[in-house]
Amino acid sequence: MIEELGHPYEKFLRKDRIPHIWCEGCGNGIILNCFAMALDELNLDLNKVVVVSGIGCIGRVSGYTNTDSFHTTHGRPIAFATGVKLANPELKVVVISGDGDLFAIGGNHFIHAARRNLDIQVICANNFIYGMTGGQYGPTTPLESWTTTTPYGNIEQAFNLVHLAAACGSVYVARWTTLHTRWLTEAIKKALQKEGFSFIEVVSQCPEIFGRYNKMETPLKMMKWFKEASVVQHFSDPAKAEITPNRITVGEFVDIEKPSYGRLLREMTTRAAEKK
């Protein structure tokens, strides 16, 4: 065993910002790790990658990646990313944000960016809770969960994010848990190379808050849930892929081809600019 060697993915991180603020066992660290792995294996020009995040624990990820990055107001990374991508289509714009940021306050921007088939990648760290503010429920919190604002148990139905993303027109939809590191990395790589709106839901653990509030107090207990409940099933019907305590369907759900917004915009612009 030799210490003092640099970690192979450190070049994708802002060294003066490590260690990150995330808790022990937090899935965000794994998502960052897999994202770095994907960048490494794809050998992308890091000067052309822009990471955009919103508010939440995962929102801090943009501060850690060694790329151009922006941390927006709550719910707005996709709208911001729209401006970036359209202003400079050569940039690879990746939105990494949380379940509340993308689907509660930011839900409107998600559905429209997907509908437009904007050429960006959206990675959602779905940890079923609003962790940064101390553990309130969100649109993906499972029914009956205890959170600080559902002290009698959550009575709201949770979103099925892959169903939502597919219904809005995403060309690539996948769900993996943080345990499925290799699958997740491959999905990120695929999304980064695919034209159009790609969405990856990462079922992620918040052991410190969601886990503690819901009988999975340690990182290993949360991972155990992922391990036992997940079933890999590619291209199953996303409408039937709700997450339950007993079943997390993972895999790819949608992988289709559709011209991206940028492609149509360029064609239209050429037509307009050439007239007269």
Next chain:
Amino acid sequence: MTNIAIEKSKVVRSGRRFMSGDIACAEGALAAGCLFFAGYPITPATEIAEHMARRLPEVEGVYIQMEDEIGSMAAVIGASYAGVKAMTATSGPGFSLMMENIGLAVMTETPCVVVNVMRGGPSTGQPTMPGQQDVMQARWGSHGDYEIIALAPSSVQEMFDLTIEAFNLAETYRVPVSVLADEIVGHMWERVNIPDIDSIKIVNRKKPTAPPSNNFAPFKPEKDLVPPMAIFGEGYRFHATGLTHDERGYPRTESAEAQTRLVRRLCDKIRKNRDRIIRVEKAMLEDAEVAVVAYGIAARAGLSAVRKARARGIKAGLLRLVTLWPFPDEQVALVARQVKAIVVPEMNCGQMLREVERAAKETPVIFLSKLGEEPHKPDEILDAIEGVQR
């Protein structure tokens, strides 16, 4: 964004033209080099969006109609950070929705232009009627302590000219600049002289002179308190956040020193450069005994009233505020010391009035409030002027 060489004549159609204020605003934006518009239709600013939708693709720019004004403002900031001059246009209700992200633009020092063609408010109000009810909101509408710049056109020509100036100010000071028009100035048709593109003065944001390095500090100010702006894709790999941050752009949520440094600089950036930012127009003020202080559509009637007063032998003058924010304190104070009283006509219940009263100190200020479809009639202002002399 360019493959086809865009002819200058496509970007700026010079000559004497006849158009509406909204269209002049859009043409001004194009002349300033705006290549990105994200917005949402709203009366009475919709025509700006429609004109941009038609013109931007001709010049290889981007028009996108976002799903709401919140997304529009976020997209504008994104485009600006990708290096493109960006704007949006809205009215009161949309302006309210944009407020949080205007704060983000301030905090991340994003050059951008927000046009508010003001209408009757509050809330849905009277969409097709003029108003000047958002002028305080332009200054204070977002939370937190900050400074912005706001300009008030009072003619179609100014819709063209001041939109260019708005872009220039935004690029110079890395701040969102509001163009506060109103429904009349936006919808009326007047002649506009559009100069040759080469004679239009354009300012572009300062760029970092040093090449990318590990120590690059994207928010380190120069002497004018404005940091040169790095944009995405040039290798600077910098971070920007709406959180209080240090010169490297990294969040500093725990430090009073960081908060003091940043917030004070964001305010001082505008305050200390007031003299270069503020513009007013003076008419017949040299020997005036009564002054009308007005802006926007009210200043049109004000000018007419002042002329009529002069014809009747009253020494009246007009101080037209072209810059609303930062407020022209010194200019108003100077006039106040000279005159017996100031008349302020506004299409609201008293907003810039309060700033005038503050700057005018002991000098009496007479307020003429008007709400609804009709702007002030010159005779209404003339009555007030005559009242002072009596």
Next chain:
Amino acid sequence: MPVKTWRKPLDADKVKSPKGEVHLIKDRCKGCGYCIEYCPKDVLEESNEINARGIHPPRVIDEKRCALCGFCTAICPDFAIFTTEKNCEGGC
């Protein structure tokens, strides 16, 4: 789970499984336990040392078991562990 077969593959001599070297950046470890729990070759266990965070970082039980699968490198949220390929020129 190792697959039990009754015969050796015919080209077993030619195929070399990679061997890994385990590297720890001990002070980064927050003690989540993922690497220890999920290493398919049971290379790691919790050590008795205490790092700067007051956590027991993992320790390698037997590095010869490491098959360079890369899972610990990928699963660690804190970039505290990674493997590199061992140079097996002189035998491993």
